[in-house]
Amino acid sequence: MRKGLPILLALMMASTAVGARAESIGHADLARLNETVGAIGRRLADTDARKSDASALLTGRLAGIGAKGQWQVPTFDTLAGKPTLHTIPVDFMLAQLRLQTGGKFAPNAHKAIANGAAPALFIRGGVMSLDELAKLAATQHPGAIEQRGQSFIAHWPIVIWSDAGLVLSAGQQLELSTGEGAFVLNSGLFTIDRASLSSTPEKNAILPEFRPFLATAMTGAVQAREARFSNLGYGETGVTSGLSIVGAALYPAKMRSSFSDSSFVGLNAVSLENARDIAIVGNRFQKMVGPAIAMSGVTNSQILGNVMMGTRMAQAIDVQNRTSDIEITGNVVLNNRGSGIFIANDARDVTIEANLLSGNGRGGVSVVRSACIDISDNVIVSNAQVGIKIRASDALSLSGNDLIANAGAGISVLDQQKGALISVADNAFSANKSGLYGGAASEVALNANDFAGQSPILLDGEFAAYVPELLRMSSSPEGAPQAFTIHPNAKSTTGQTSRPDCKTGS
The missing domain is CATH 2.160.20.10 (Single-stranded right-handed beta-helix, Pectin lyase-like)
Known part of the structure; x- marks a missing residue:
């Protein structure tokens, strides 16, 4: 029999969530959000549309995504000679x-x-x-x-x-x-x-x-x-x-x-391999076979303020194979065949911030066998599987994300190695199949997450047994929220603000 949290306990969380930045969402607000995301998709349907064409709709819960768009356009170089x-x-x-x-x-x-x-x-x-x-x-x-x-x-x-x-x-x-x-x-x-x-x-x-x-x-x-x-x-x-x-x-x-303010329509993919210092800013990717952007062994590069819609076979953004020092910020990623963003195979030092990920055929963000990934301030809504899926990865920070109406869990943590750490703080879970799912997980440190809109299941899988502890910690006096840790490591980082040093590995 499936273990989960009854609706009554979910309602209790509405009065016990402390300090969360992201906010839970009610049924009426959820309907309005889905309408807004649909309107954004329609506004951006034209081949020449850019993210700025939907700026009037990127307000409220989506304001952070709209604000992430003021980047310096790269300049052109030239060569001497005849x-x-x-x-x-x-x-x-x-x-x-x-x-x-x-x-x-x-x-x-x-x-x-x-x-x-x-x-x-x-x-x-x-x-x-x-x-x-x-x-x-x-x-x-x-x-x-x-x-x-x-x-x-x-x-x-x-x-x-x-x-x-x-x-x-x-x-x-x-x-x-x-x-x-x-x-x-x-x-x-x-x-x-x-x-x-x-x-x-x-x-x-x-x-x-x-x-x-x-x-x-x-x-x-x-x-x-x-x-x-x-x-x-x-x-x-x-x-x-x-x-x-x-x-x-x-x-x-x-x-x-560099690629700025450009359109990519009907390509198989933009493939970047063993390259560095690439800027992809303010572009539109439509009807790509997919991935729209594939990175392998890439360093020090940015994917900023792009629109990615309708890949036919794969995820929108694919970052793999020792790719590092990548910023993925302010993108609108809608209705792609696979995940919105897929990070795998020894990728590290990747920042995924203030993106809108909705309607994707798998999940919003998936991280597999990678480390030192920051996933923050994203709106991840109505994807066909999990909002954020973490598998066999270490030193991840998930903070300030809105995880709303995803067909799977808001966040799932799977197949972690001993000693691995995932920090989950200030996220809001609303109307997902379940809030936080665990399977063969290591340490998951929770702090100030908002489950008020998440029912009937808050914690699922092997995490379901921790529901009473979550409620107890969430009920601490106002102004003194306590960290809550699932599966603490032998040397736990509960209550600490720092993670392992990703630059040095210590």
Whole structure:
């Protein structure tokens, strides 16, 4: 028989919750919140919509999410030198990139090239505009690029070398030929300033799943502002996913990659691997296969103030494989196929703050086999599974979150190793299937959480036996809230404000 807390005890919690920042929610307020979240989704449905278009709705409980939006837009870099245009065999270029990135750059894209004898256009020595590229190609390599006013169709692959750059300027559109197997390989600087990059609509007869892509490797960087990327990429995350940046230890990027106020529509994914110092600010991701953003081995990067809606196959944000020092703040993450945010496999030092996560096909936030994660001040409402799921992870702080009407628990803690610590403070639980669920958990330190709107089950799973203790601690005199710990470790941190030092591991 399922263990839980009767409704009567849940009502008692309304008068015993002390000091919580987040606030529980009643039935009428819940209905209004769901209506508001739905209105936000409709307001942001247009391809060109940005988070600011819903600012009038980001008030009250959602005000913190709306406030997280004043970030400095990254500036563009440039390169000195006089550019020249050459050609290079595609197989040779792919082999070089594969060698320099330790085998990580290994697409089968050469199989999609309709004319196996056609080389790639090869830019060297400086920054070239798209107009200049088209003019030089028309003279030196007729048929490589076709120009129709402000629109350009690349029939050959384009390679930007480490000492070169390509600039797409305001109003320009570069289409990469799907049928002829075109793509862009960039180890220099690719700048998209109020321009667009997309694929042509036909199928590739040789490799039917092929869609063109932009892949950046070695010292390369991409800098985009008010740009549009659409219908790019094939396969899963990786080099051919649509837009990828693959770093190499021996060839670190010379410039910072940044994407601001841009649209990503119908890509497989934005894949970032072994890269650093990437800023993704104020963009829109829609109808991605998913993940919308995938990070692996990435450091010192930010995902700020973006809108992510409707991934078809996976989570919206995927952070894995020793990724560290990541800030995920102020994003609106709605109606994606998987979790809103998924953190796994030795990721650490990740901040997830002031995001709206709703309507996602799994949970709001999931953390697996990772450490030193701060999850604070998020509104996590009406997701198909758990609000925040923690599995086999250590040194996590969950504070100030609103966990509302999720189909699973508000928070679940599973499969913890001995000595692991999770801090749960100042969160509000309302109308979830259960409040806090535990299974094979280690220490979970609770303080000043608000369960007033959570019924009928406050604590569930192996935590259900701790309900009387929770009520007793919650009933302490006003002004003197006491910490309450489930499964204290041999050396418990109950009552302490600090966690293990994530920087040193001590």
